[in-house]
Amino acid sequence: AQSVTQLDSQVPVFEEAPVELRCNYSSSVSVYLFWYVQYPNQGLQLLLKYLSGSTLVKGINGFEAEFNKSQTSFHLRKPSVHISDTAEYFCAVTTYSGGYQKVTFGTGTKLQVIP
Amino acid sequence: GAVVSQHPSRVICKSGTSVKIECRSLDFQATTMFWYRQFPKQSLMLMATSNEGSKATYEQGVEKDKFLINHASLTLSTLTVTSAHPEDSSFYICSARPRRASGNTIYFGEGSWLTVV
Numbered sequence: 001a002q003s004v005t006q007l008d009s010q011v012p013v014f015e016e017a018p019v020e021l022r023c024n025y026s027s028s029v030s031v032y033l034f035w036y037v038q039y040p041n042q043g044l045q046l047l048l049k050y051l052s053g054s055t056l057v058k059g060i061n062g063f064e065a066e067f068n069k070s071q072t073s074f075h076l077r078k079p080s081v082h083i084s085d086t087a088e089y090f091c092a093v094t095t096y097s098g099g100y101q102k103v104t105f106g107t108g109t110k111l112q113v114i115p
Numbered sequence: 116g117a118v119v120s121q122h123p124s125r126v127i128c129k130s131g132t133s134v135k136i137e138c139r140s141l142d143f144q145a146t147t148m149f150w151y152r153q154f155p156k157q158s159l160m161l162m163a164t165s166n167e168g169s170k171a172t173y174e175q176g177v178e179k180d181k182f183l184i185n186h187a188s189l190t191l192s193t194l195t196v197t198s199a200h201p202e203d204s205s206f207y208i209c210s211a212r213p214r215r216a217s218g219n220t221i222y223f224g225e226g227s228w229l230t231v232v
Contacts, residue, residue, distance in 0.1 A: 032156060034158055034159075036158075036159065038221065041147070043149045043151070043161035043164060043174075044149070044151070044159055044161065044210075046158040046159070049158055051156055088220075088221070092159075094153070094156075096155065100125065100228050101153070101155065101206045101226070101228055102225075102226070103153065103159075103206065103208060103223075103225075103226050105223045108220070108221070
């Protein structure tokens with residue numbers, strides 16, 4: 001079985017401050033990792049993904065994440081947040097086993113940027 | 116906690132036939148449901164947004180006549196892939212927003228793996 005844990009349900013942060021949204025996963029097979037953002041009344045948008053290669057992944061809107069296999073983590077970071085970053089962020093794990101795909105989402109982290 | 120159920124989890128169908136995938140919110144009423152597809156090693160791609168009581172809003176490039184979405188009730192949305200072809204083989208996943216959710220809370224189904232042969 002696989003699981004994804006987003007440790008913080010809400011993260012308030014002041015504008016222009018740095019932020020880290022935490023994501024830990026568990027899986028018995030190799031994983032592909034994703035971070036998505038959801039704005040009110042919209043579907044998910046991809047921020048970034050890790051498939052293989054460099055463990056530091058850069059995404060859109062200045063976000064980046066680092067895959068740490070030993071700690072089974074894929075934390076999302078941004079050095080300076082903007083008001084427009086206020087949204088809900090979801091970490092997701094995709095695995096392939098026995099020819100089938102499985103996707104597991106975290107419960108989401110609401111990022112609130114304070115002016 | 117809130118649960119979203121998708122059925123079937125895996126389905127194989129013949130080319131040219133239609134297949135229906137159900138997305139149910141088991142313990143809440145959902146005003147909005149989203150349908151996504153995901154190809155191997157790719158991210159989710161939003162196909163359409165389904166609001167109860169109105170027609171689904173499709174994303175650009177998604178054929179509404181091929182991917183029929185019906186938000187039949189506050190707890191059920193269905194995606195029907197009509198005249199399926201092998202290139203429609205993919206992973207389809209839904210998400211649902213509770214009617215009385217505060218903020219932007221949303222819950223995901225476990226997905227449906229469609230193989231068209």
